[in-house]
Amino acid sequence: MGLDALQQRLGWRYSQPALLVRALTHRSHGADHNERLEFLGDAVLNLAISQLLYEQFADSPEGDLTRVRAHLVREDSLHRTALALGLPTVVRLSEGEARAGGAHRPSILADAVEALIGATFVDGGFGAALEVVRRLFGEQIHGAETDRFSKDPKTELQEWLQARRIPVPSYRIVATRGQAHAQTFEVECAVPTLALAELGHGRSRRAAEQEAAGRLLELLKSRDGPGSPLRS
Numbered sequence: 001m002g003l004d005a006l007q008q009r010l011g012w013r014y015s016q017p018a019l020l021v022r023a024l025t026h027r028s029h030g031a032d033h034n035e036r037l038e039f040l041g042d043a044v045l046n047l048a049i050s051q052l053l054y055e056q057f058a059d060s061p062e063g064d065l066t067r068v069r070a071h072l073v074r075e076d077s078l079h080r081t082a083l084a085l086g087l088p089t090v091v092r093l094s095e096g097e098a099r100a101g102g103a104h105r106p107s108i109l110a111d112a113v114e115a116l117i118g119a120t121f122v123d124g125g126f127g128a129a130l131e132v133v134r135r136l137f138g139e140q141i142h143g144a145e146t147d148r149f150s151k152d153p154k155t156e157l158q159e160w161l162q163a164r165r166i167p168v169p170s171y172r173i174v175a176t177r178g179q180a181h182a183q184t185f186e187v188e189c190a191v192p193t194l195a196l197a198e199l200g201h202g203r204s205r206r207a208a209e210q211e212a213a214g215r216l217l218e219l220l221k222s223r224d225g226p227g228s229p230l231r232s
Helices: 003-012 017-023 035-056 064-071 075-085 095-099 107-144 152-161 205-222
Strands: 172-175 184-192 196-202
Touching: 003 017, 003 075, 003 107, 017 035, 017 107, 035 064, 035 107, 035 184, 064 075, 064 107, 075 107, 152 196, 172 205, 184 205, 196 205
Parallel strands: none
Antiparallel strands: 172 184, 184 196
């Protein structure tokens, strides 16, 4: 598949073709890679999905919408979207990364989807990015049922803390280990007001954050007995 076919699938033709190329370029390929666009696309994707869910589920509470959004923007969902777009055939990798199977690595493909959305935002504004997100995720949103999505650990932790009027947790990368094609992330999830923190590990930053959040939630629940200061 070429870049013309990809643009047809996205429903957007870039006036700045270099943005499209950059969005598909992994950092192993060279200095002009997609990480900044991925950073931007992550935020744009969350906003676009939020707007589409707001329109689709007029009577659903915030918590349900948050869970559906978390399901749609998590790595495995973005990976499936990348496969549907045919990104393994167009993503740009170093020879070593390509030999190691990087073109099919979920984290790389998920980041490329976010980078494409970021590139669309830069090229055509939020309206263009929203329509690309609608094209990519609209069917999933239209067929979604808010009550069938279980809470992911990050969402459950945030809701647990908010119910007790405790500030939401913070996340930071503590360490990154391994070669670029097989990295493992170590992330800390912390609640500074309680002086508590837990670590999580994963093949992507998102996976490590979810594990850390799950561990911290288990710790908090174990301490949330009668008379606990965690009780609201």
